[in-house]
Amino acid sequence: MGKLIAKEKAIVVPGEVLAEGMDHLPGSGTYREGERILAGKLGLTYIDGRTIKLISLSGRYIPKRNDTIIGKVTDVLMSGWRIEINSPYTAMLSMKDATSDFIAKGADLTKYFNLGDHLVTKIVNVTSQKLVDVSMKGPGLRKLHGGRILEVNTNKVPRVIGKQGSMVTMIKDATGCRITVGQNGLIWIDGEPKMELTAVKTIQKIAEESHLSGLTDKIKAYLDKETKK
Amino acid sequence: MMAYEKRAHGRGFDDLREITAKVGVIPRADGSAYFKIGGTAAYAAVYGPRNLYPRFLQNPQTGILRCHYNMMPFSGKGERVRPGGSRRSKEISLVTEKAITPVLNLEDYPNSVVDVFIELPETAAGSRCAGICAASMALADAGLNMKDLVAAISVGKVGDKIVVDLNTEEEAYEDGSVDIPIAMLPSNGRITLLQMDGELKKEELMQALEKGKKALLKIYDIQKNALKEKYQVEENV
Numbered sequence: 001m002g003k004l005i006a007k008e009k010a011i012v013v014p015g016e017v018l019a020e021g022m023d024h025l026p027g028s029g030t031y032r033e034g035e036r037i038l039a040g041k042l043g044l045t046y047i048d049g050r051t052i053k054l055i056s057l058s059g060r061y062i063p064k065r066n067d068t069i070i071g072k073v074t075d076v077l078m079s080g081w082r083i084e085i086n087s088p089y090t091a092m093l094s095m096k097d098a099t100s101d102f103i104a105k106g107a108d109l110t111k112y113f114n115l116g117d118h119l120v121t122k123i124v125n126v127t128s129q130k131l132v133d134v135s136m137k138g139p140g141l142r143k144l145h146g147g148r149i150l151e152v153n154t155n156k157v158p159r160v161i162g163k164q165g166s167m168v169t170m171i172k173d174a175t176g177c178r179i180t181v182g183q184n185g186l187i188w189i190d191g192e193p194k195m196e197l198t199a200v201k202t203i204q205k206i207a208e209e210s211h212l213s214g215l216t217d218k219i220k221a222y223l224d225k226e227t228k229k
Numbered sequence: 230m231m232a233y234e235k236r237a238h239g240r241g242f243d244d245l246r247e248i249t250a251k252v253g254v255i256p257r258a259d260g261s262a263y264f265k266i267g268g269t270a271a272y273a274a275v276y277g278p279r280n281l282y283p284r285f286l287q288n289p290q291t292g293i294l295r296c297h298y299n300m301m302p303f304s305g306k307g308e309r310v311r312p313g314g315s316r317r318s319k320e321i322s323l324v325t326e327k328a329i330t331p332v333l334n335l336e337d338y339p340n341s342v343v344d345v346f347i348e349l350p351e352t353a354a355g356s357r358c359a360g361i362c363a364a365s366m367a368l369a370d371a372g373l374n375m376k377d378l379v380a381a382i383s384v385g386k387v388g389d390k391i392v393v394d395l396n397t398e399e400e401a402y403e404d405g406s407v408d409i410p411i412a413m414l415p416s417n418g419r420i421t422l423l424q425m426d427g428e429l430k431k432e433e434l435m436q437a438l439e440k441g442k443k444a445l446l447k448i449y450d451i452q453k454n455a456l457k458e459k460y461q462v463e464e465n466v
Contacts, residue, residue, distance in 0.1 A: 011456075011457050011460045011461055013369055013378060013452075013453050013456045013457065014332070014369050014375040014376060014377050014378055015332075015375075015376060015377030015378055015414065015415060015416040016416075016453070017416070029374075031376065033416075033417070038376070038377075038416060040334065040374055040375065040376060041369070041372060041373065041374050041375060042369045042370065042372060042456060042460070056372050057372065057460055058259075058260065058370060058371060058372035059259070059371060059372020059373065060259060060277075060278060060279075060371075060372070062337075062338075088277065088278040088279050088280060088338060088341040089280075089340075089341070090280070128339070129289050129339050129340060130338075130339055130340065130341075155372075
């Protein structure tokens with residue numbers, strides 16, 4: 001009979017034994033060695049029926065298909081743009097995925113996106129060699145004008161967004177800022193200068209205290225206080 | 230041969246020097262750790278996975294690991310260590326890399342590099358082992374996919390006794406001493422580093438390794454607790 005050793009929502013380190021026997025299945029972040037299931041990284045255990053998963057607590061952003069991310073144009077190429085995405089890898093935005101306009105051969109691509117522009121893009125493909133293709137075609141995908149970019153750890157992004165976007169909606173309503181959160185940890189904020197600052201501070205607070213329970217209420221109180229000033 | 234009767238500070242022959250371990254000591258690194266054993270202290274900082282240039286160094290099948298071992302100028306007891314690489318530091322960087330690579334799933338990060346910088350502000354024997362211990366904690370802190378941690382310790386023979394965790398005086402014992410740094414994966418007992426300075430009989434070597442394995446499991450517990458402590462704080466506040 002298999003034995004489950006790890007507790008639900010426990011912090012485990014690489015090599016820690018999570019379960020023995022064949023009754024459990026190794027999920028993401030874990031691996032099987034013989035009869036045992038071991039942790040394959042530092043993380044929080046999450047037991048879903050028979051599978052044991054690990055949720056990362058640290059680490060850099062690794063591109064994943066269908067993620068919406070914010071990137072910065074770092075190079076204009078022959079037939080597209082190279083985008084920096086706060087990850088070990090860079091992304092390619094090809095002309096075809098950027099616009100439905102007709103672009104003549106040899107046209108100046110900087111008319112569309114220039115060096116240093118920030119874009120909201122969606123990852124359409126990631127190869128095994130981690131070549132990343134992004135697209136601008138889709139709802140909400142656009143070039144960002146004005147505002148500011150804030151960086152948080154990619155593992156905190158789900159906290160910043162909240163359940164069904166509750167957290168980010170709350171910040172938007174309280175500060176009147178427009179906010180876009182990228183899965184890669186880059187966040188764009190645009191609004192009144194003072195309110196922008198409040199939003200930045202709030203998001204940093206969320207990232208710092210992401211582990212606390214009742215975070216939503218806490219942040220709500222914080223926002224009320226900050227915006228009343 | 231003169232018998233080696235007693236160790237400094239009343240330490241038993243199988244006892245480790247006092248160990249302090251901390252994780253997340255360097256805020257701007259992707260992962261970092263501090264490991265102190267007796268008079269030897271090591272800081273490790275991990276940066277990456279990140280882009281690797283020049284491009285010809287990139288490997289499309291796997292990421293690569295680069296370790297840099299460095300003793301700070303006034304870390305030793307004797308003369309100032311001259312800054313910059315030396316034959317010795319290059320060798321230790323290499324063996325550190327070889328000791329750690331087996332646990333890392335670098336094939337998850339093709340074309341990229343993981344840089345590990347190990348700095349030693351104080352050294353009193355066993356610095357490569359302290360460096361490896363710190364580096365493996367820092368790599369776990371950086372959230373990399375890895376199969377296990379790596380624990381390392383030196384064992385050996387001082388005079389006629391098999392001992393664990395030699396200090397500077399024991400390494401330079403006048404009637405001869407043998408120094409064997411070992412690194413092990415605690416989950417399955419596999420060895421990733423084994424060097425020896427001196428001469429030893431086969432039985433003595435086996436005995437030393439057995440003692441080393443026991444000590445390594447203690448070190449592993451300390452590493453594990455240090456890692457959990459950093460993240461546990463975030464849990465309970």
